[in-house]
Amino acid sequence: MTQLAGFPKSVTLVLSERCNLRCRHCRYGEPREVPPASMDAEGFAAVVRDLASVSPDFVVQLSGGEPLLFPGLESLVEAISGTGARNLVNTNGMLLSKERIRSLSDAGLQEVVFSLDGFRVIHDYIRRKRGAFKRVMEAVEDLRALAPQVKITILPVISAYNLDQIAAFARWLCDDERISAVVFQFVSQPMPADADAHWYLSSDLWPEDPGEAARVLDALIALREETGSKVLNPASQLALMKRYFADPNHCVQGACTVGFRYLTIDGMGHVRSCVAKPPLARLQGVSILEVLASPEARQYLQAMRACRENCHYLINCAYEEGGEQEGKEAVRS
Ligand code: SF4
Ligand code: SF4
Numbered sequence: 001m002t003q004l005a006g007f008p009k010s011v012t013l014v015l016s017e018r019c020n021l022r023c024r025h026c027r028y029g030e031p032r033e034v035p036p037a038s039m040d041a042e043g044f045a046a047v048v049r050d051l052a053s054v055s056p057d058f059v060v061q062l063s064g065g066e067p068l069l070f071p072g073l074e075s076l077v078e079a080i081s082g083t084g085a086r087n088l089v090n091t092n093g094m095l096l097s098k099e100r101i102r103s104l105s106d107a108g109l110q111e112v113v114f115s116l117d118g119f120r121v122i123h124d125y126i127r128r129k130r131g132a133f134k135r136v137m138e139a140v141e142d143l144r145a146l147a148p149q150v151k152i153t154i155l156p157v158i159s160a161y162n163l164d165q166i167a168a169f170a171r172w173l174c175d176d177e178r179i180s181a182v183v184f185q186f187v188s189q190p191m192p193a194d195a196d197a198h199w200y201l202s203s204d205l206w207p208e209d210p211g212e213a214a215r216v217l218d219a220l221i222a223l224r225e226e227t228g229s230k231v232l233n234p235a236s237q238l239a240l241m242k243r244y245f246a247d248p249n250h251c252v253q254g255a256c257t258v259g260f261r262y263l264t265i266d267g268m269g270h271v272r273s274c275v276a277k278p279p280l281a282r283l284q285g286v287s288i289l290e291v292l293a294s295p296e297a298r299q300y301l302q303a304m305r306a307c308r309e310n311c312h313y314l315i316n317c318a319y320e321e322g323g324e325q326e327g328k329e330a331v332r333s
Contacts, residue, residue, distance in 0.1 A: 004289065005297035006260030007054065011085075012061040013044050014266040015070035021092050023115075023127050025157055025205050027190045028065045037267030038284070041072025045079035047265055047288045054289065056084030061113075068095040074107045081108025088113055090155070092127065093136040098146060101139070105147035112143060113153045113183075118162035118169050126161050144178045151180045153232075158241070159187035159205045163212060167219035174227045183232040184220065185316050186241050195276065197249055213245035234321045241315070249310055256307040258318050260292065274304055275313045 017037075022029035048060055060080050067073060067089055080087045088111035089104070096112070117126045120133040143150055154173050158166055166184075173182045187206070189199040200206040207213045217238045224231040224238070243251040256274075264272045269283035271291055280300045281291040291297060 002289070002293040004054070004292040005294075005301050006292065008051065008058050008263040009261050010059050010061060010263070011048070011051065012063050012262070012264045013047075013067075013076075014063055014065070014264060015044070015067040015073065015076075016065035017267060018069055019064060019066040019092070020069065020094055021066070021127050021129055021132070023092075024161070025126065025159055025187050025190055027192055032192075035268060039265070039267050039269050041070075041076040041079070043269065043283070044076055044265070047283065048080050048083055048085055050288050052083035052085050059086040059088065062087065062089040064090070066092055066095065068100065074103050077104055077107040077109050081110070086110055088151075088153075091115070092132070093139045094129070094132065096139040096142075098142050101142050101146050101150075105150060109147070109150055111151040111153060111180075112139075113155050114140070115157070116154050117156045117159075118165050119172075122162050122165060126159070140178055152178060153181045153183060154179055155183050155185065157185050157187050158213075158216070160207045161205065163207050163216055167216050167223070170220055170223055170231065174223060174230045181230055181232050184238070184241075186244055186312075188312050188316065200248055207245055210242075210246040214242040217242045217245075234319070236321055237315065237319045240319070244312065244315060248312070252310045252312065252314050254308075256304045256309075256311065257314060257320065258304060259301060260297075261320070262318050263288075273300070274307070275311070276309065277303070 017028065017034040019026075019029040051058060062070075062073065062076070064070070068091055070076070073089075077087055077089075087109060089109060090113045093114050093116075114136050116133070116136050117123050123133040123136075124130050140152055143152055156162065156166065156169065162169065170182060170184075173179055189196060190205075220231060220233070221235045221238050224233070224235060240251065258273060260273050262273060265283065265288075266272075270279035271281045271283060271288065272279050277300070280297060281294070283291070
């Protein structure tokens with residue numbers, strides 16, 4: 001019996017460091033050196049199988065860059081769906097043709113999360129791609145027709161560009177019966193890049209008026225009440241977003257609550273939980289369960305618990321209401 005230091009509720013597999021878009025709030029699509037990947041579909045599938053041998057009670061997020069660029073996506077989805085773990089793909093939608101919808105649906109895809117930031121003109125502007133909005137809406141329609149069992153979630157990123165329409169856009173999404181859920185994130189420093197606490201001071205992405213941001217977030221809180229939680233962000237998270245837009249450098253209080261609840265594994269096999277520390281390990285001749293059972297994992301966890309950074313990850317992607325829990329302790333036999 002081996003005690004694991006923690007167990008994830010969500011595992012993000014970074015299938016591609018590249019993207020076919022070059023959005024204004026992200027740098028994945030910019031030309032840059034990317035080390036060759038050492039993980040293929042089978043390598044990623046082995047990680048999911050190992051974790052599911054302890055418990056299948058987690059979600060696998062197939063992400064990037066743009067995950068539809070990953071050549072083994074269908075076989076990976078098929079492998080994951082055989083484990084009992086839930087799966088979803090985070091995509092900009094550009095490559096989600098009817099053919100890909102059929103093949104991914106046949107493989108067992110359960111959810112598509114579309115990045116969609118506003119109505120047509122604004123979305124196309126943010127994504128630097130004329131027709132990007134139309135392409136997503138076509139993919140939504142095709143999914144409903146060809147793969148009605150696949151859940152559709154929309155993920156808008158709130159920034160200065162869409163702030164004045166985000167409340168109307170949210171209502172429009174909530175009124176669309178094809179869409180299961182909407183989850184908001186706030187704009188943060190475009191990544192990948194070296195962290196810069198003052199990036200926003202000179203960025204067009206940053207809303208100038210925190211009062212306007214607060215009014216929009218209040219509207220989202222009200223919409224959440226009205227729609228019976230079709231907006232997935234808890235009201236407490238939307239309230240924290242107001243603090244973020246008022247002062248991003250003093251908006252997070254207390255200890256790190258991430259633990260090993262959220263694991264990320266990239267194409268090099270690097271295992272991360274903290275967004276700022278070096279990777280916990282690299283999956284090279286060692287399994288994910290061995291990594292999570294290692295003394296280094298316990299030390300890493302202790303260091304995370306001691307962290308008091310004003311870390312936006314805690315209130316954006318890794319937010320959890322009352323989030324003290326770190327994912328259940330797991331015993332591997
Ligand atoms: S936000 Fe998404 S779609 Fe846009 S460049 Fe980054 S990874 Fe690509
Ligand atoms: S920087 Fe600190 S608060 Fe953020 S994930 Fe890492 S340990 Fe947690």
